[in-house]
Amino acid sequence: MSSADIYREMILEYYRNPHNFGKLDKADITARDTNPLCGDEVEMQIAVGPDSTIQQIKFTGKGCAISVASASMLTELAKGKPLEWVKGLSKEDVLKMLGSPELGPSRIKCALLGMKVLKTGVYAYMGAHYEDEGANSAR
Amino acid sequence: MPRAEALDVLKLRGDFPILGRKVHGKRLVYLDNAATTQKPRQVIEALVDYYSRYNSNVHRSVHALGEEATEAYESSRERVARFVGASPRGLVFVRGTTEAANLVRFAWGDRAVRRGDTLVTTLMEHHSNIVPWQMLAKRKGARLRFVGLLPDGTLDLAQLEGALRESPRLVAVTHCSNVLGTINDVRTICSKARDAGATTFVDGAQAAPHMPVDVGAIGCDFYAFSGHKMLGPTGIGALVGRRDLLEEMDPFQGGGEMIREVFMDHATWNDVPHKFEAGTVNIAGSIGLGAAVDYLSRLGMERVRAHEVALMKGAMGALSGIEGLAPYGPRGAASRGGVLSFNLGDIHPHDLATILDEDGIAIRSGHHCAQPLMGWLGVAATSRASFYIYNAEDDIQALKASLERARKVFRL
Numbered sequence: 001m002s003s004a005d006i007y008r009e010m011i012l013e014y015y016r017n018p019h020n021f022g023k024l025d026k027a028d029i030t031a032r033d034t035n036p037l038c039g040d041e042v043e044m045q046i047a048v049g050p051d052s053t054i055q056q057i058k059f060t061g062k063g064c065a066i067s068v069a070s071a072s073m074l075t076e077l078a079k080g081k082p083l084e085w086v087k088g089l090s091k092e093d094v095l096k097m098l099g100s101p102e103l104g105p106s107r108i109k110c111a112l113l114g115m116k117v118l119k120t121g122v123y124a125y126m127g128a129h130y131e132d133e134g135a136n137s138a139r
Numbered sequence: 140m141p142r143a144e145a146l147d148v149l150k151l152r153g154d155f156p157i158l159g160r161k162v163h164g165k166r167l168v169y170l171d172n173a174a175t176t177q178k179p180r181q182v183i184e185a186l187v188d189y190y191s192r193y194n195s196n197v198h199r200s201v202h203a204l205g206e207e208a209t210e211a212y213e214s215s216r217e218r219v220a221r222f223v224g225a226s227p228r229g230l231v232f233v234r235g236t237t238e239a240a241n242l243v244r245f246a247w248g249d250r251a252v253r254r255g256d257t258l259v260t261t262l263m264e265h266h267s268n269i270v271p272w273q274m275l276a277k278r279k280g281a282r283l284r285f286v287g288l289l290p291d292g293t294l295d296l297a298q299l300e301g302a303l304r305e306s307p308r309l310v311a312v313t314h315c316s317n318v319l320g321t322i323n324d325v326r327t328i329c330s331k332a333r334d335a336g337a338t339t340f341v342d343g344a345q346a347a348p349h350m351p352v353d354v355g356a357i358g359c360d361f362y363a364f365s366g367h368k369m370l371g372p373t374g375i376g377a378l379v380g381r382r383d384l385l386e387e388m389d390p391f392q393g394g395g396e397m398i399r400e401v402f403m404d405h406a407t408w409n410d411v412p413h414k415f416e417a418g419t420v421n422i423a424g425s426i427g428l429g430a431a432v433d434y435l436s437r438l439g440m441e442r443v444r445a446h447e448v449a450l451m452k453g454a455m456g457a458l459s460g461i462e463g464l465a466p467y468g469p470r471g472a473a474s475r476g477g478v479l480s481f482n483l484g485d486i487h488p489h490d491l492a493t494i495l496d497e498d499g500i501a502i503r504s505g506h507h508c509a510q511p512l513m514g515w516l517g518v519a520a521t522s523r524a525s526f527y528i529y530n531a532e533d534d535i536q537a538l539k540a541s542l543e544r545a546r547k548v549f550r551l
Contacts, residue, residue, distance in 0.1 A: 002497060003490075003493055003494040003497055003545075003548050004548060006493070007490065007494075007548050007549060009550075012549060012550065016485070037505065039505060039506045039510070039513070039519045039520055040489075040519075062519050063487065063489075063519075064487035064488075064489040064490045065486075065487060065490045065549075066489075066490065104493075107489070107493060110489060
């Protein structure tokens with residue numbers, strides 16, 4: 001897959017003007033993580049609705065186009081979904097969302113950072129521990 | 140002295156099998172030499188030769204293979220020591236610069252550093268010249284102080300003077316920055332540090348491979364470098380230390396080879412440098428590093444340095460024509476090593492490296508193990524092209540063309 005395919009107009013648009021970028025006034029879930037390889041960082045905040053849905057979600061952070069776009073698109077996808085939905089979210093879902101099914105082993109970590117943060121936060125809120133599949137399944 | 144003849148890069152490339160390969164169908168343009176360099180046939184063959192002809196443990200085997208391996212190992216020590224103007228008995232083989240710093244941290248630091256002491260490092264250091272001292276300071280209740288930089292990316296010598304007034308126990312400084320390319324005047328720094336009573340540790344990882352180094356002239360107490368950044372194999376490097384200091388120091392790791400005699404309740408130590416080389420050493424690695432310094436010595440380090448200055452001039456000129464490209468570090472090619480860090484518009488370095496990779500160009504992107512420096516630069520990451528003996532104008536032109544393409548991909 002060539003960079004012209006990876007860095008499509010939409011990815012660049014999300015990178016330069018990420019949707020749902022910012023902080024919530026009141027959050028039930030806050031999670032943050034970094035990619036030690038490149039120093040990318042993502043923090044996500046979620047306000048949980050009475051029916052255990054993701055009522056509000058925002059993110060902050062810095063990183064490459066892939067990680068910022070991925071985190072931003074993920075917040076849009078997650079909004080309104082039940083917390084349970086996050087558990088079923090997979091690497092393939094994220095890559096499909098980005099339209100980049102063939103990212104290399106080093107760059108896929110950028111794509112999955114947002115999902116890792118989202119899962120870490122939601123799992124902790126639900127009293128579970130998220131075992132990072134990202135590190136192992138990233139190949 | 141007559142002007143040194145320029146390196147014959149095209150001929151020399153023939154020595155590096157890897158440079159013949161394609162990456163994504165393109166000629167490999169390898170510009171990640173500050174991370175690790177490629178290996179010439181002469182080094183690869185030295186490894187194969189050892190393993191296929193005289194593989195054996197060193198120092199204690201009296202059979203023919205053992206003697207040949209010991210001879211090769213100690214001969215490498217002599218050649219590597221000579222390469223940096225050191226005495227072989229003052230050269231300890233280690234895994235690399237990181238292990239050298241950690242050896243000093245334990246074997247010297249445990250004894251020399253006390254509660255309330257000050258240790259000094261600088262803002263332009265690689266993590267390997269920060270974290271060991273941080274850990275030492277924490278363990279001892281000492282304080283780690285950073286010397287800052289001037290806007291052009293050179294060391295703030297006034298701040299250094301200030302730090303030296305605190306009579307620090309240690310001054311740890313890089314000979315050449317792996318991000319900015321800044322070459323520090325380590326001779327002056329070590330002289331001032333010594334006057335202030337400090338022990339000096341110089342990180343030579345980006346200097347020893349690229350310019351003539353004479354540890355005697357520098358006047359440091361410790362000088363460290365890594366073999367894999369200078370044509371040698373990974374897992375081998377050297378710590379050069381002042382003999383009297385090495386004699387006083389405790390061992391680093393305990394085990395075989397580093398002892399003289401072992402009793403049930405105590406042991407006595409082997410002579411320097413063997414006192415610091417516990418266990419079976421990296422025999423193949425040291426032999427490979429010996430072959431690497433032979434290769435570099437044949438080229439001549441003055442010529443290597445002149446080649447890189449010329450490359451850097453060319454690169455800075457070529458890249459200055461690219462709109463939105465912001466380079467870091469000193470402006471003059473002669474005052475910096477062969478690394479060029481930069482950012483291009485709002486393209487994150489990782490995205491840039493992905494795009495360049497498609498053109499067969501290998502650069503580094505990220506924080507380069509220098510996060511305090513990234514903080515000072517006010518960026519999360521940079522892109523870095525770093526040069527070596529087999530790079531030439533064609534590589535710079537390829538880099539330039541690919542950077543222009545990246546601007547298009549990102550619609551800059």
